Amino acid sequence: MCGIIGYIGERPACEIIVKGLKRLEYRGYDSVGIVTMDEDGLHIRKGAGRIDELVERLKFLEMPGKKGIGQTRWATHGVPNDINAHPHTDCTGRIALVHNGIIENYESLREELRKKGHRFKSDTDTEVIAHLIEEELKGTEDFETALRKALLRLKGSFALGVVYTGEPDRLYFVRNESPMVLGIGSGENFAASDVPAFLEYTNRVVFLDDGEYAVITRDSWIVKDLKTGRIVEKSVQTIDWSLEMAEKSGYPHFMLKEIYEQPKAIKDAIHGNAGIITEIAREVAKYEKIYFVAMGTSYHATLVGKYLFQRLVKRVPVVEEASEFRYEFEDLIDENTLIIAITQSGETADTLAAMKLAKKKGAKVLAIVNVVGSMATRIADLTLYTHAGPEIGVAATKTYTTQLVVLTLLAIELARILHSEDEESLNQLEQELMETPEIVSKVLELNEAIEELAKTLKESRDVFYIGRGIGVPTALEGALKLKEISYIHAEGLSAGELKHGPLALLEEGVPVIAVAPPGKTLDKLMGNIEEAKARGARIIAVSSSEELKRVADTVIAIPPVHELLSPIPYVVPLQLMAYHLAVLRGNDPDKPRNLAKSVTVE
Numbered sequence: 276m277c278g279i280i281g282y283i284g285e286r287p288a289c290e291i292i293v294k295g296l297k298r299l300e301y302r303g304y305d306s307v308g309i310v311t312m313d314e315d316g317l318h319i320r321k322g323a324g325r326i327d328e329l330v331e332r333l334k335f336l337e338m339p340g341k342k343g344i345g346q347t348r349w350a351t352h353g354v355p356n357d358i359n360a361h362p363h364t365d366c367t368g369r370i371a372l373v374h375n376g377i378i379e380n381y382e383s384l385r386e387e388l389r390k391k392g393h394r395f396k397s398d399t400d401t402e403v404i405a406h407l408i409e410e411e412l413k414g415t416e417d418f419e420t421a422l423r424k425a426l427l428r429l430k431g432s433f434a435l436g437v438v439y440t441g442e443p444d445r446l447y448f449v450r451n452e453s454p455m456v457l458g459i460g461s462g463e464n465f466a467a468s469d470v471p472a473f474l475e476y477t478n479r480v481v482f483l484d485d486g487e488y489a490v491i492t493r494d495s496w497i498v499k500d501l502k503t504g505r506i507v508e509k510s511v512q513t514i515d516w517s518l519e520m521a522e523k524s525g526y527p528h529f530m531l532k533e534i535y536e537q538p539k540a541i542k543d544a545i546h547g548n549a550g551i552i553t554e555i556a557r558e559v560a561k562y563e564k565i566y567f568v569a570m571g572t573s574y575h576a577t578l579v580g581k582y583l584f585q586r587l588v589k590r591v592p593v594v595e596e597a598s599e600f601r602y603e604f605e606d607l608i609d610e611n612t613l614i615i616a617i618t619q620s621g622e623t624a625d626t627l628a629a630m631k632l633a634k635k636k637g638a639k640v641l642a643i644v645n646v647v648g649s650m651a652t653r654i655a656d657l658t659l660y661t662h663a664g665p666e667i668g669v670a671a672t673k674t675y676t677t678q679l680v681v682l683t684l685l686a687i688e689l690a691r692i693l694h695s696e697d698e699e700s701l702n703q704l705e706q707e708l709m710e711t712p713e714i715v716s717k718v719l720e721l722n723e724a725i726e727e728l729a730k731t732l733k734e735s736r737d738v739f740y741i742g743r744g745i746g747v748p749t750a751l752e753g754a755l756k757l758k759e760i761s762y763i764h765a766e767g768l769s770a771g772e773l774k775h776g777p778l779a780l781l782e783e784g785v786p787v788i789a790v791a792p793p794g795k796t797l798d799k800l801m802g803n804i805e806e807a808k809a810r811g812a813r814i815i816a817v818s819s820s821e822e823l824k825r826v827a828d829t830v831i832a833i834p835p836v837h838e839l840l841s842p843i844p845y846v847v848p849l850q851l852m853a854y855h856l857a858v859l860r861g862n863d864p865d866k867p868r869n870l871a872k873s874v875t876v877e
């Protein structure tokens with residue numbers, strides 16, 4: 276949510292900032308603004324709308340200066356309009372800043388500052404920060420101390436980029452519960468909410484931690500502690516993501532590209548974890564009390580994890596949405612508890628809060644994360660990476676299937692250590708996991724057929740996704756994908772629930788998509804399909820079983836795959852279906868309305 280990019284160097288800042296903002300579009304936004312600085316002072320242009328539109332309307336690319344900061348805003352306080360767009364300034368117009376996050380105590384601060392004579396121009400919580408710094412700056416020339424003092428009064432989450440005309444050769448960036456990373460160049464430096472924003476120029480990065488700020492100049496960077504002002508030693512990391520990975524490479528949308536990248540991403544997830552999985556599994560094996568926490572698609576991965584643990588490890592983990600866990604489970608966790616947090620971005624506010632709570636209670640935390648160096652990896656005791664590469668489309672695709680791969684590897688290894696399953700069947704399962712990239716490639720060959728099918732579903736008002744056993748999370752994920760990008764109402768449910776209510780919604784022609792891998796419960800699912808069919812539902816089955824042809828109107832045929840691995844290829848046609856329906860209905864699947872890639876506020 277919100278994206279920040281800052282640049283200081285020898286090139287026209289506006290060009291680098293506009294490009295960076297475009298690469299941050301996926302985070303979700305409704306307004307855009309830029310401040311640049313040169314010998315004439317600050318130049319600010321901002322407005323509500325899409326970047327391309329504003330480049331035209333506000334002539335962003337004509338802004339002078341070789342340093343500056345830009346922001347895409349996702350409104351929280353104050354409607355999306357030109358005035359509420361960032362940057363915001365103080366009364367003197369010498370300080371300008373952009374902000375990602377929420378200032379919880381902004382109302383009382385604004386009241387206090389108003390009484391002292393400050394005039395506010397916007398309805399945002401952000402503007403208060405500029406005035407607060409101005410207030411602290413009274414009677415001193417020490418901007419850095421004034422900045423620190425002001426920020427220490429804020430409650431809430433904030434990543435900030437700050438410029439001050441009194442220090443024309445420096446930019447300030449701050450992190451507190453909202454991501455911020457520095458890009459280290461040669462004769463130029465960058466800062467951004469996410470690495471792809473500056474990846475074209477450098478892959479050498481420094482991740483800020485909560486409560487830290489950075490001062491960057493053209494030739495230097497330094498990180499300090501917000502409370503004490505003391506220097507914090509940080510190391511420069513090299514990110515192995517290429518620019519090409521963060522670009523569309525000829526695909527019309529990132530989402531489609533990312534769906535097609537799954538065979539490679541799955542391979543990378545398998546090989547990338549080969550060296551570490553046993554060590555992590557040994558740690559996990561020490562815990563009987565295991566909680567999975569996550570949100571959204573990652574939460575669906577935890578549901579698959581639950582089935583894997585039950586079937587292979589014979590341990591029943593508690594699975595909870597992080598937003599619920601953080602308020603309901605405090606008294607139940609202790610040093611004998613293991614928390615497995617799954618988050619592709621490593622920045623989801625609720626998941627981070629659940630992890631922090633777990634740490635506070637002495638629990639061990641394992642994070643399964645895609646973004647290297649993200650906050651989750653720094654909170655966790657142990658980390659497994661999904662190695663999916665950057666995912667720009669808002670709807671999670673390859674990061675989901677790679678989460679499933681990591682969970683499968685972990686469950687297999689745990690089962691080996693605990694002898695909860697015989698070695699031969701574990702070896703067999705592992706062997707079949709190695710074959711999933713090939714199976715997913717075959718499923719991708721169905722793309723055109725799925726597009727044709729999507730055309731027949733374009734006018735649907737509701738779509739139901741049903742499954743049983745390990746197929747349930749796939750049904751939930753299929754429904755989530757459909758609603759978030761096509762805006763068609765969709766419901767995912769365990770097929771056994773149909774008779775207990777949802778069957779009342781079925782009428783002639785309503786699409787019911789059955790996730791039907793052969794396995795323990797296929798017979799039962801067939802019965803549920805018959806029930807739906809008898810009420811006139813149109814049945815679309817995803818299955819490798821010939822059986823389904825008897826009951827379904829359409830079968831999306833998946834190559835045979837082990838039941839426990841089925842969530843990996845079975846979700847792929849559902850991703851494609853959601854993608855095509857979004858496009859057919861005129862939506863941009865990469866940037867669904869009202870949604871952001873990383874939900875960094877509660």
Ligand code: F6R
Nearest residue numbers: 571572573618619620623670671
């Ligand atoms: C849906 C989607 C979201 C995320 C959720 C958690 O396609 O992408 O539901 O899965 O916001 O995000 P992470 O995994 O970054 O914690």
